[in-house]
Amino acid sequence: MFGFLKKSGKPEAAETPAPAAEPAAVPAGAVPAPVEAASPRASWAERLKAGLSRTRQQLGGGLASLFGRRRIDEDLLEELETTLLMADCGVDATQHLLDELRRRWKRDKLETADQLQQALSESLLEIVAPLEAPLQVEGHRPFIIMLAGVNGAGKTTSIGKLAKYFQSRGKSVLLAAGDTFRAAAREQLMAWGERNDVTVIAQEGGDAAAVIFDAINAARARGIDVVLADTAGRLPTQLHLMEEIAKVRRVIAKAEPSGPHEVLLVLDANIGQNALAQVKAFDGAIGVTGLVLTKLDGTAKGGVVAAIARQCPKPLRFIGVGEGIDDLQPFHAREFVDALFAPLPGTRDDADA
Numbered sequence: 001m002f003g004f005l006k007k008s009g010k011p012e013a014a015e016t017p018a019p020a021a022e023p024a025a026v027p028a029g030a031v032p033a034p035v036e037a038a039s040p041r042a043s044w045a046e047r048l049k050a051g052l053s054r055t056r057q058q059l060g061g062g063l064a065s066l067f068g069r070r071r072i073d074e075d076l077l078e079e080l081e082t083t084l085l086m087a088d089c090g091v092d093a094t095q096h097l098l099d100e101l102r103r104r105w106k107r108d109k110l111e112t113a114d115q116l117q118q119a120l121s122e123s124l125l126e127i128v129a130p131l132e133a134p135l136q137v138e139g140h141r142p143f144i145i146m147l148a149g150v151n152g153a154g155k156t157t158s159i160g161k162l163a164k165y166f167q168s169r170g171k172s173v174l175l176a177a178g179d180t181f182r183a184a185a186r187e188q189l190m191a192w193g194e195r196n197d198v199t200v201i202a203q204e205g206g207d208a209a210a211v212i213f214d215a216i217n218a219a220r221a222r223g224i225d226v227v228l229a230d231t232a233g234r235l236p237t238q239l240h241l242m243e244e245i246a247k248v249r250r251v252i253a254k255a256e257p258s259g260p261h262e263v264l265l266v267l268d269a270n271i272g273q274n275a276l277a278q279v280k281a282f283d284g285a286i287g288v289t290g291l292v293l294t295k296l297d298g299t300a301k302g303g304v305v306a307a308i309a310r311q312c313p314k315p316l317r318f319i320g321v322g323e324g325i326d327d328l329q330p331f332h333a334r335e336f337v338d339a340l341f342a343p344l345p346g347t348r349d350d351a352d353a
């Protein structure tokens with residue numbers, strides 16, 4: 001079913017164009033590491049491993065060259081520090097990991113590089129484990145999920161993937177095309193809704209808050225389980241747009257006093273450490289309750305998950321490792337760390353595996 005509500009009249013709060021997010025800095029002349037391809041039919045574990053290949057090359061490749069020396073000493077730990085920082089683990093998490101490794105090196109009398117790598121993966125798991133808290137949509141009907149983030153972070157495509165994810169778990173879904181600034185985002189959602197038999201509430205132009213308000217009422221009338229509300233991209237520095245999204249949140253609470261039940265901030269993993277500032281800014285404006293980290297497949301900065309865990313911990317609800325409909329899945333700390341330390345193709349360990 002497909003709903004397209006046309007409204008006329010002046011929008012309550014006009015949205016102004018938000019400039020595109022700054023592209024991720026790539027050093028001039030840098031050749032990105034090749035990305036391993038996983039077949040579309042591969043299991044999630046395989047796709048996760050392939051998707052994390054750039055971070056694995058950054059981390060695992062760095063570790064392999066360090067650990068080739070086979071002796072643990074202070075020089076090696078210092079080089080390890082550089083490797084972790086290059087994978088965007090951030091200063092805080094890197095320091096924490098090194099302190100942990102030094103402690104275990106002495107306490108457990110670690111000798112071989114393999115033992116050190118094992119200790120590193122265990123310490124990393126301890127850091128990121130608290131982020132694992134899969135989103136439960138029971139308890140409210142409709143369960144209202146609002147998505148926010150900077151331009152191009154992957155909000156609209158994530159909504160399509162999430163709709164499919166919830167549908168496959170037996171939930172009915174309704175989409176609110178609250179990105180009223182980018183017409184293509186609305187059309188993208190409408191086309192997706194039509195193909196997948198999901199109702200989309202949209203307006204031509206107009207006000208995001210009004211679209212989402214209508215969508216919540218429509219969902220209630222139709223007994224829908226989950227509402228996914230898109231919003232236009234904005235930078236935290238665009239204060240008027242941050243105020244506008246805070247208003248969207250207040251209007252949702254007017255339509256449904258217990259809502260929104262989840263406020264998801266969508267982050268593009270390519271931004272690395274900038275993710276921390278985005279979490280803090282959006283949290284201040286709209287009270288972020290969960291994160292979606294997209295595009296882990298295109299970046300060597302997957303260590304940012306550790307930085308988030310140490311410096312602005314919020315439940316990491318979903319991670320994205322590709323453009324395919326099934327490439328967005330709940331974050332599980334153990335499988336993430338295992339994928340990160342999986343042997344690189346062509347290495348001795350890979351041949352052994």
Ligand SMILES: Nc1nc2c(ncn2[C@@H]2O[C@H](COP(=O)(O)OP(=O)(O)OP(=O)(O)O)[C@@H](O)[C@H]2O)c(=O)[nH]1
Nearest residue numbers: 151152153154155156157233294295320321322323
């Ligand atoms: N490789 C890869 N691409 C992704 C992933 N998630 C989203 N994308 C792509 O990122 C681009 C931007 O996604 P959108 O969903 O349009 O982003 P948005 O946040 O809605 O953008 P605005 O409406 O401009 O704010 C699209 O080309 C998506 O296919 C991912 O996990 N991996």
